[in-house]
Amino acid sequence: MVGMSVITLDSLSVPQIQDLLHKARYIDAHRRQVAHTCEGRVLATLFYEPSTRTRLSFETAMLRLGGQVIGFAGAQLASVTKGESISDTLKTVSNYVDVVAIRHPKEGAALVASRAASVPVINAGDGGHMHPTQTLADLATIQSRFGRITDLTVGLCGDLTFGRTVHSLIETLCRFGNVRFVLISPNELKTPQYVLDRIRQTPSCSYVEVSDLSEVIGDLDVLYMTRVQKERFFNEDDYLRLRDTYILDETKLSLAKDDMAVLHPLPRVNEIATEVDSDPRAAYFEQVRNGMLMRMALESSVLGDDLPGYEPLETRTLEV
Amino acid sequence: MEVTSIINGIIIDHVPAGSALKVLDYLDVDPSSARLALIMNASSERYGRKDIIKIEDIGSDDIDLDVLGLVARTATVGIVCGGRIVDKLRPVLPEHVVNIITCANPRCVTTTERGIDQMFHLMHTEREEYRCDYCDEEAQF
Numbered sequence: 168m169v170g171m172s173v174i175t176l177d178s179l180s181v182p183q184i185q186d187l188l189h190k191a192r193y194i195d196a197h198r199r200q201v202a203h204t205c206e207g208r209v210l211a212t213l214f215y216e217p218s219t220r221t222r223l224s225f226e227t228a229m230l231r232l233g234g235q236v237i238g239f240a241g242a243q244l245a246s247v248t249k250g251e252s253i254s255d256t257l258k259t260v261s262n263y264v265d266v267v268a269i270r271h272p273k274e275g276a277a278l279v280a281s282r283a284a285s286v287p288v289i290n291a292g293d294g295g296h297m298h299p300t301q302t303l304a305d306l307a308t309i310q311s312r313f314g315r316i317t318d319l320t321v322g323l324c325g326d327l328t329f330g331r332t333v334h335s336l337i338e339t340l341c342r343f344g345n346v347r348f349v350l351i352s353p354n355e356l357k358t359p360q361y362v363l364d365r366i367r368q369t370p371s372c373s374y375v376e377v378s379d380l381s382e383v384i385g386d387l388d389v390l391y392m393t394r395v396q397k398e399r400f401f402n403e404d405d406y407l408r409l410r411d412t413y414i415l416d417e418t419k420l421s422l423a424k425d426d427m428a429v430l431h432p433l434p435r436v437n438e439i440a441t442e443v444d445s446d447p448r449a450a451y452f453e454q455v456r457n458g459m460l461m462r463m464a465l466e467s468s469v470l471g472d473d474l475p476g477y478e479p480l481e482t483r484t485l486e487v
Numbered sequence: 488m489e490v491t492s493i494i495n496g497i498i499i500d501h502v503p504a505g506s507a508l509k510v511l512d513y514l515d516v517d518p519s520s521a522r523l524a525l526i527m528n529a530s531s532e533r534y535g536r537k538d539i540i541k542i543e544d545i546g547s548d549d550i551d552l553d554v555l556g557l558v559a560r561t562a563t564v565g566i567v568c569g570g571r572i573v574d575k576l577r578p579v580l581p582e583h584v585v586n587i588i589t590c591a592n593p594r595c596v597t598t599t600e601r602g603i604d605q606m607f608h609l610m611h612t613e614r615e616e617y618r619c620d621y622c623d624e625e626a627q628f
């Protein structure tokens with residue numbers, strides 16, 4: 168992966184994703200040993216729209232590997248770029264830094280950036296298009312809870328039409344195979360056909376579409392909650408009715424398996440009641456930690472900086 | 488219907504009915520200066536109705552078969568030499584098209600970034616589905 172840009176997860180092979188998951192676990196268990204891995208390196212976080220939590224995650228990841236960080240975000244933007252094209256900004260910034268994380272409101276902006284840059288570019292979200300490190304965080308969380316990301320019943324709940332993190336997670340899990348998807352949404356927010364086709368094309372995966380969370384929650388290993396956003400609805404009544412149908416609270420959770428994991432890409436609005444936070448099944452704050460660990464794994468990998476003491480997954484598998 | 492045949496040139500047959508002018512536009516053939524004949528809404532055994540384009544003094548090298556495949560997949564190109572069809576070409580769907588179609592997604596980076604090519608890739612051959620390289624929006628023809 169050295170020198171590679173990561174714009175979508177399609178650019179990573181299944182073994183590469185597995186190795187990143189493995190690396191993230193290693194990093195978590197060896198934080199002191201890896202603390203100087205990227206010494207002398209500089210990450211630029213170019214955030215053309217504010218997303219403080221994602222930016223902090225990318226920056227902390229680099230700092231924890233011993234590297235340093237420059238960048239801009241949101242408000243400072245106008246004075247930094249002065250209407251300059253993405254390509255020109257990246258050609259300039261490539262001279263300063265070793266790796267770039269870019270967030271931009273336009274879809275496809277990260278691809279434009281990676282084509283102009285001479286250093287690896289990581290997509291930190293390009294509009295509603297792709298957000299590969301979010302999916303990596305989701306995978307790492309499922310992996311840490313179950314020790315695997317296959318042979319699971321994964322429920323996805325809420326806005327399944329516009330929620331791209333959901334589509335990306337489904338598509339990536341299909342590459343690994345052996346997942347039963349339970350797609351829980353109101354009729355107005357069902358999963359798009361191309362995502363259903365993707366599941367259908369995977370012989371080891373299957374799906375059912377339902378509209379009642381309580382009815383299916385007992386079957387699930389993973390419950391991935393999403394925001395039901397107001398702007399998706401024509402009228403306030405529909406929004407309020409649907410929003411409240413898809414709230415996860417202790418009553419619904421009492422019907423779930425003891426080891427079910429609740430995930431959410433955060434920030435939440437009200438779709439998970441705060442009373443759920445103290446339940447051991449709540450995994451969404453762990454997801455944040457896993458996001459940082461996966462970004463550490465990714466940043467060190469594209470830079471080609473070896474983690475001290477780390478053995479890649481392939482050689483370990485060969486030895487077994 | 489009788490239309491003067493051409494001596495040397497090409498006959499683009501089986502063009503979807505009503506789309507001949509659009510096809511000429513995509514092929515960069517200027518109907519105001521080229522010597523051509525258009526037959527629109529002719530009856531077709533295969534497709535019900537079709538358009539036919541005959542262009543004099545032009546070779547198959549002068550038109551982009553990839554572009555033709557994109558806008559009129561059913562079309563065939565007859566090469567006419569001395570009043571006879573000497574060869575017939577079928578366009579295929581190109582894998583990748585650059586600067587022929589424009590992305591219709593208002594959120595796409597191509598709407599704001601200066602100096603970048605409009606690029607689409609073939610996603611699904613049977614459905615003739617092209618998607619934008621940048622934002623993955625389906626192409627509109």
Ligand SMILES: [Zn+2]
Nearest residue numbers: 590595619622
């Ligand atoms: Zn586009």
